[in-house]
Amino acid sequence: MLVNHEQYRTIWPNFEHAQPCVEIIDQTKLPHVFEVASLTTLAQMIVAIKTMQVRGAPLIGAAAAYGIALSTLDSCADRHLQQSAEQLIASRPTAVNLRWAVQRMLSALLRLPDAQRQSAAWAEAALICDEDVQLNQAIGKHGLTLIHAQHQQKARTINILTHCNAGWLATVDFGTALAPIYAAHNAGIHVHVWVGETRPRNQGASLTAWELGQHGVPHTVISDNAGGHLMQQGQVDMVIVGADRVTAAGDVCNKIGTYLKALAAFDSVALGHHVPFYAAVPSPTIDWNIEDGVKSIEIEERDAEELSWMSGKLSDGTIASVNILPHGTQVANPAFDVTPARLVTGIITERGVFTPQQLRTMQR
Numbered sequence: 001m002l003v004n005h006e007q008y009r010t011i012w013p014n015f016e017h018a019q020p021c022v023e024i025i026d027q028t029k030l031p032h033v034f035e036v037a038s039l040t041t042l043a044q045m046i047v048a049i050k051t052m053q054v055r056g057a058p059l060i061g062a063a064a065a066y067g068i069a070l071s072t073l074d075s076c077a078d079r080h081l082q083q084s085a086e087q088l089i090a091s092r093p094t095a096v097n098l099r100w101a102v103q104r105m106l107s108a109l110l111r112l113p114d115a116q117r118q119s120a121a122w123a124e125a126a127l128i129c130d131e132d133v134q135l136n137q138a139i140g141k142h143g144l145t146l147i148h149a150q151h152q153q154k155a156r157t158i159n160i161l162t163h164c165n166a167g168w169l170a171t172v173d174f175g176t177a178l179a180p181i182y183a184a185h186n187a188g189i190h191v192h193v194w195v196g197e198t199r200p201r202n203q204g205a206s207l208t209a210w211e212l213g214q215h216g217v218p219h220t221v222i223s224d225n226a227g228g229h230l231m232q233q234g235q236v237d238m239v240i241v242g243a244d245r246v247t248a249a250g251d252v253c254n255k256i257g258t259y260l261k262a263l264a265a266f267d268s269v270a271l272g273h274h275v276p277f278y279a280a281v282p283s284p285t286i287d288w289n290i291e292d293g294v295k296s297i298e299i300e301e302r303d304a305e306e307l308s309w310m311s312g313k314l315s316d317g318t319i320a321s322v323n324i325l326p327h328g329t330q331v332a333n334p335a336f337d338v339t340p341a342r343l344v345t346g347i348i349t350e351r352g353v354f355t356p357q358q359l360r361t362m363q364r
């Protein structure tokens, strides 16, 4: 997608130097600074995933695949690759794409002789990235039909609420939840996006607002707590979010606060303006091994400092962090929540839009 009118992906390999490296857009610097970071080791990739220089379920998967490629620069022995895989899988527990990508890399590499593994690793990681782009384009196409239908019916701007960042920055390109929005905007349908700021890390305010702005999509940032009110007032036509994991039964695990949006959308039925709640997910985000997301998905608990400190740009242009809590205050910081399938209208995938009950037919 576009950054200052130039095409970018979020991650790409660079073979121009003696030592190959992986380049990423450092998302901890956005929206104020656009910076590309070069990673040369598995350890650096693990830090990038943990500190959220790269984040978003599909991008974490792609980053982990390149993490394995970087690790082949040290050794291609079975044990070394398996240990690298374990370290990567432990780096962020909730998004299933990470485990999926690492396992795919291992099964592609371990069946090859050691001498072929390094080049195969770079090729497989590149394939995972290219496939992610294709899946997201297909999600965009299927999601576009939903927005188009709303537009046909209402003949006005369609207001879409999203949470966190499930745009191109969260994937290799195009995004999941934002892919249908970009497709609609590109097709000339007037869309407007309500962007929940997404405390504590503000991925909505910092990342979603930034990328929508770069692409010229009209949007308004709201506090996380405003979503329910806007739905009650009939100012939201649909909710589209991404997911870190969707269960076989259609439970949707996504950024903390998603569940509250789904509850408000569900309640809007009683007010006569039903707001449908959609999750947009590529198939690697579906965990077919589990049914009950509330019971089975490990919810990542992140550092207390994400809540107690806020960073931003001061009026003199410097980037700074400030502490907003009384000294010694106890903090809990669960990073994700689970929206039960009964609150989910549909799941937008690369294969089409499914109700939670229909989701299993995707496996056939």
Ligand SMILES: CSC[C@@H](O)[C@@H](O)C(=O)COP(=O)(O)O
Residues within 6 Å of the ligand: 055, 056, 057, 058, 095, 163, 164, 165, 166, 167, 170, 171, 175, 176, 177, 203, 241, 242, 243, 244, 254, 255, 256, 335
């Ligand atoms: C297409 S990304 C889907 C999800 O990964 C996204 O909505 C989200 O919750 C990201 O969380 P993050 O903690 O920023 O990695």
